[in-house]
Amino acid sequence: MRLAEVERGDSLRHRLLIRMISRFAGYRLPDAARVAFYDRGFAGRALGEWTHRAMRGPSAWSVSERELMAATVATWNECPFCVGAHRAVAVLGMDDAVAAAVLEDYRTAPISERLRAALAFLDRMTNNPDDLGGDDVRTATDAGLSMDDLRDAAAVGAVFNIITRNANALDFEIPSPGDFARAATMLLRRGYG
Numbered sequence: 001m002r003l004a005e006v007e008r009g010d011s012l013r014h015r016l017l018i019r020m021i022s023r024f025a026g027y028r029l030p031d032a033a034r035v036a037f038y039d040r041g042f043a044g045r046a047l048g049e050w051t052h053r054a055m056r057g058p059s060a061w062s063v064s065e066r067e068l069m070a071a072t073v074a075t076w077n078e079c080p081f082c083v084g085a086h087r088a089v090a091v092l093g094m095d096d097a098v099a100a101a102v103l104e105d106y107r108t109a110p111i112s113e114r115l116r117a118a119l120a121f122l123d124r125m126t127n128n129p130d131d132l133g134g135d136d137v138r139t140a141t142d143a144g145l146s147m148d149d150l151r152d153a154a155a156v157g158a159v160f161n162i163i164t165r166n167a168n169a170l171d172f173e174i175p176s177p178g179d180f181a182r183a184a185t186m187l188l189r190r191g192y193g
Contacts (some may be wrong), residue, residue, distance in 0.1 A: 007068065010101065013095060025153075026182065028173070028175065028179065038113055047159075047162070047163075048192060050058050050155075050159055051163065052192035053155070053160050053189050053190040054066070054155040054156050054158075054192065055067070055070070055156065055159075055192055056191040056192065058148070059149075059152040060148065060149055060152070061092060061118075061147075061153065061156075062094065062151055063089070063093060063148065063188070064090045064091075064093030064094045065090075065094075065115060066152075066156050067086045067089040067090035067093075067120065068086070068087070068090040068094070068099055068102055068115075068116070069118065069119065069122060069153060069156045069158055069160075070082065070086040070160045071083050071087040071090055071099070071102075071103060071107060072102060072103060072119055072122065073122060073126055073156070073160040073161060073164065074086060074160060074164045075103050076123070076126045076127055077160075077164040077165065077168070078099075078124065078163065079164035079165075079167050079168050080174050081168075081172040081173075082160065082163060082164045082166045082167055082173055083103065084174060084175065084177070084180045085180060085184070085187070086160075087099055087103065087185050088177075088180040088181050088183070088184035089182075089184040089188050091184075091189055092184055092185070093127065098110060098111065102119070106119040106120075106123070107120075111143065113143050114143060114144045114149070116143070116154040116187030117140045117144065117145055118145060118150070119148065119155075120136075120139070120140070120159040121136055121139075121150065121153060121154070122143075122153060122154075122156070123135075123138045124128075124136050125154065125157050125158075125161075126157060126161055137150065162180035176192070
């Protein structure tokens with residue numbers, strides 16, 4: 001359900017900020033950013049900080065790999081907004097054809113076995129969480145992931161299993177591919193904080 005306060009801003013300050021950013025950026029401020037301006041108790045500072053830490057904090061995973069993990073979780077959760085947004089950021093640092101292949105089927109995509117193992121773990125975590133267990137951890141570590149690698153991937157999966165559901169529940173508007181690409185540059189530079 002689209003909330004009018006998220007669309008236009010819940011205060012005069014937020015309305016002006018949304019208009020100003022949209023005007024200077026040259027595109028409609030995406031709904032994810034609008035939600036961040038909406039009542040801080042709704043999305044919460046903690047969610048923003050957690051997302052920023054998972055996506056931009058220290059990690060052996062590149063920013064593009066983490067963005068691709070987010071887009072893949074969004075694919076499984078059928079969230080077109082998050083697929084488009086995070087794929088657009090991922091392809092700023094990787095081949096678009098590789099990203100497309102991962103989103104089609106990570107099992108056959110031309111990626112490292114390390115990334116494939118992380119995506120397999122996230123697949124289980126997202127699609128069959130009740131079956132996630134020690135065997136999945138062993139399979140991932142046998143494929144070369146450290147416990148830090150696995151924790152970092154799991155953080156991306158956890159936060160985007162929440163965010164994708166929020167985006168779908170709030171019926172986020174889907175920007176054009178060009179607007180996703182323009183917003184991706186800003187998101188890459190500014191992060192999620």
